[in-house]
Amino acid sequence: MVPDRDPEQPDVLVFGEARSGGGPGRLRLRKLGLPAVLAAAVLAAVVAYVAGSSGTVAAPSASPSPVAPSRSPLPSLSSDAPEVTELGHPLLGVTAPWELFGLGPDGVVRIELARGRITRTAVPPVDSSGPISFLAGPGTAIVRPLDAVAGYAVPDGQRARTLAGPLGAFGPALPGPDPAHMWAVVQSNGQVQAMRLIGFDGRPTAASIALPPTSGGNAAPDGAGYLVVYAAGGTYDLRPGSIRRITTGQLLAMGPTGWLTLECDDQLRCFTVAVDRSTWAHRVLGPAISTSGPSGLISPDGRAAAIATQNSSGASSVHLIDMSNGKDRVLAVPARGDGDGMAWSPDGRWLFVAGTDARVHAIDPTGRDHDLGVQLPVLDQLTTRTAP
Structure with missing residues (x-):
């Protein structure tokens, strides 16, 4: 993703024993209403404000898309x-x-x-x-607030409807290990005890992940369809029946191939x-x-990490970090x-x-x-969808 690779071989530090097999996963990101740090004790948000850079790299100049150089306005x-x-x-x-x-x-x-098609649903x-x-x-997009208020489903080609059943419960919905499922909270006596894998149709599966008491019931996506928790001693990766510490330091970015810390x-x-x-x-x-704090996403192929940043004056930018050599490009x-x-x-x-300029x-x-070539409304969150 990032050119001008450093010819020197990076140092390698290995902590503990290697574990074979990481399991397949996909990067969906998590689109969890960051940047707030959750006070409701359900989700440790994956947020970051990167104040500095590991190197000074000139920002590339913007270039119009060769596919759609003009931007067509959409009707209201x-x-x-x-x-x-x-x-x-x-x-x-x-x-x-x-x-x-x-x-x-x-x-x-x-x-x-x-297909060159854009569908907007209020x-x-x-x-x-x-x-x-x-x-x-x-077949649907999910808009689910953390608080105990109504969330919405947006079925393809249909009006938005209020979430009901397991999807209507308060708390976050986190990406699952495949495109057809997500993790939803399981409560007992008003406390978050675990997260259960459910389908986008609201049907629960038998798979669940217990949340350790020391985590305070907080969980966040791990970038591969499972969970991370922040607790004493570091950040931990959770899967059904498995807990393993990722780092004693700070999590910066995550993706299907690993983490940046x-x-x-x-x-x-x-x-x-x-x-x-x-x-x-x-x-x-x-x-x-x-x-x-963390706000970064590692690309599905593991080649680059993208971290959105703000400096002390409030100006924002995006850092692209080459995962092979650490080179940092500021866009x-x-x-x-x-x-x-x-x-x-x-x-x-x-x-x-x-962007804050009402562009994607x-x-x-x-x-x-590149510009998509069409005027879009202001967007705050993005995610992608692949076929199950």
């Missing part, structure tokens, strides 16, 4: 019924059937890039200022470290990145400053960023910024 929503715009050509040259979804103040936007205002889970699965030794010398999900080897990438993209407004395409070919920026492997 006139009702709560879905409104479809046919553009007549694929967007960004995409031919695979995956889709991009966005959530904003006006509702949900479904972007079928290969969603009633969510009666909460807290985090919101935003996931897209078979900030770790320090006994002398407080700190480094950015890549943790391989399949072997659990810790490999030093370079100097520490100054952060206050001049007006990002939101948190991880909610970013999503990788399933093939790792595109990084989508919901598409970043290609060279770091160039």
Whole structure:
């Protein structure tokens, strides 16, 4: 993803024994209403404000998309019924059937890039200022607030409807290990005890993950369809019947292939470290990145990590970190400053960023910024959908 690789071989630090097999997974990100740190004791939000950089790299200049150089305006929503715009050509040259979804103040936007079709559906205002889970699965998108207020399902081609049954319970919905399932909270006596795997149709499965009491009932996505918890001693990866510590340091980014962490030794010398999900080897990438929490997403192919940042003056940007050598490229993209407004395409070919300029920026492997070629409403959160 990031060019100009460092020819030097990075140092390798291995902590503990290797574990074979990391299991398949997909990066869905989690679209969990970041950046708030949850006070309701259900979700430790995956948020970050990266104040510094491991290197100074000139930001690439923006370039118009060769596919759709002009931006076609969309008509205003006139009702709560879905409104479809046919553009007549694929967007960004995409031919695979995956889709991009966005959530904003006006509702949900479904972007079928290969078909050149955009569907907008109005969603009633969510009666909460807290985090919101935003996931897209078979036939529907889910808008679920953390608080005990109404959430909504947006079925393909239909009006939004209020969530009911297991999907209507309060608490987060986290991406599952396959496109058809998600994790939802299980409560007992008003306390979060576990998370159960349920389908987008609301049907529960037998799979569940118990949350350790020391976690305070907090959980977040691990980037591969399972959970991480933040507790005494570090950050831990949770799967059914399995707990393993990822790092005693700070989690910066996550994805199907592993994690990016900030770790320090006994002398407080700190480094950015890549943790391989399949072997659990810790490999030093370079100097520490100054952060206050995680907001990064590692691409599905494991080549790059994207971290939305804000500096002390409030200006935002996106850091692309080469996971092979730690090289840091800063993109001049007006990002939101948190991880909610970013999503990788399933093939790792595109990084989508919901900008504060009411654009969805598409970043290609060279770091160039492409325009989708159509005017979209303001979007706060992004996610993708693949076929189950």
